[in-house]
Amino acid sequence: MNIHDVIALLMAVPLWAVVIWRASTLLKTPGQRALWACFVFLAVAATLRLSSIETWVIDATGVDEVVSVSKHIAVILGGLLMLRWVDSSAPDAEPTPMWRRLAHDRPRNIVAVVGVVGAIATAPLASPAIIEDGTHRVFLEAQYGHLGGTISLAPYIVISGISMVMSGYLSTLAARRYGKRLLKVCMGIFTVGCWSGAIYFGFVGAYLLYGLTGADAPMSLGLVQVVGNLTQLVCIVGLAVGSSVKGFDAxxxxxxxxxxxxxxxxxxxxxxxxxxxxxxxxxxxxxxxxxxxxxxxxxxxxxxxxxxxxxxxxxxxxxxxxxxxxxxxxxxxxxxxxxxxxxxxxxxxxxxxxxxxxxxxxxxxxxxxxxxxxxxxxxxxxxxxxxxxxxxxxxxxxxxxxxxxxxxxxxxxxxxxxxx
Structure with a gap:
């Protein structure tokens, strides 16, 4: 097991733990069901980062792009479902701002369909992943300076990034809404997770856009991976811990x-x-x-x-x-x-x-x-x-x-x- 698999486990284990723990609350409210499904998608995406799982899926399907596309689709859907839960937790505003209407079911479902179709349709444009240590596939960095690869990642980066930004803002409003200190703290942690995710997608987007200028990468491949993994870990831990308000309360x-x-x-x-x-x-x-x-x-x-x-x-x-x-x-x-x-x-x-x-x-x-x-x-x-x-x-x-x-x-x- 290499360092990349260790990082993948650090992401997957807490996510699956939340999925299992939240299964008992699955049928209570639409918001809870949306949050549970969000963590299912995020857990699947994190699990697909494991080299052994990644290799097995590619060998079983015979399609090299299937793992990267599946991860991107899972994150897109997970982010939109998380937005559904945060929107239900945040206080209502009168009148409802135009941007917040995008979090409602119909616009969100349209964006989900567009994102999934866009991710699948543009997948063939991507550059092949870089193989590290004989087994680990590095997909993101392989798209640096590659127009087709940048386009293929656009639905994933744009939709997920906007979902994180909106969720971060709405969770900030929700944290101010609660009177109990524990609830405020948990929603504050959730907010940190959302903004960390937004930083990750902003970093990835800026990295790829800079590559289109034809300039050399501003940082090494190892540093890009460190920054990406760190922000993703903070995001996942923040979301898992911050959403477990009832667990801490119990x-x-x-x-x-x-x-x-x-x-x-x-x-x-x-x-x-x-x-x-x-x-x-x-x-x-x-x-x-x-x-x-x-x-x-x-x-x-x-x-x-x-x-x-x-x-x-x-x-x-x-x-x-x-x-x-x-x-x-x-x-x-x-x-x-x-x-x-x-x-x-x-x-x-x-x-x-x-x-x-x-x-x-x-x-x-x-x-x-x-x-x-x-x-x-x-x-x-x-x-x-x-x-x-x-x-x-x-x-x-x-x-x-x-x-x-x-x-x-x-x-x-x-x-x-x-x-x-």
Missing amino acids: VMNLKRYRRWLIEIRPLWSNLVSVMAPDAIEDVLNNSAASLAHDRRNIRRLYERLDERIIAITDAALGVAPWIASDLPARALTAAKAEGLAGDDAQAAAEALCLYVARRGRADFTEPAEHPSDSPPLTLHDDTEICAPWLAKVSQYYKALQSDPGEHPLKRNLDSPLEPA
């Missing part, structure tokens, strides 16, 4: 769910331990009891987090009768006396109330004569809002558990109430 969600599951564990395990025996057994049967399991297992993270929040809510309601009517206010005063404010003070107060109530129930003391009417926890229907709040409460609850007698919150609990 990974970040898993990371957050796992963190919250571990962070609310002290509150969950301590409160659940004073529930009725059948309820404890049910909770433990439906939730992994070990911390190591929480750290290692990422299956059903969202469902397990939701189950744990429900268990905490039920347990909090179970100890609520031991929260006296004045305890929430005293607990809030104790938290503020410790320098806490806002959400931190409220979370610490809730943790202190639950700790006192749980101790009361565990010690079999009588419930409060006048229990508090306030809910023991600030909860929300949305798990992603509820979980970080319970994680904050659990942080203070764990601190109370570790040092109940000397913890400042416990010492401050009997502080005078704040004036009304």
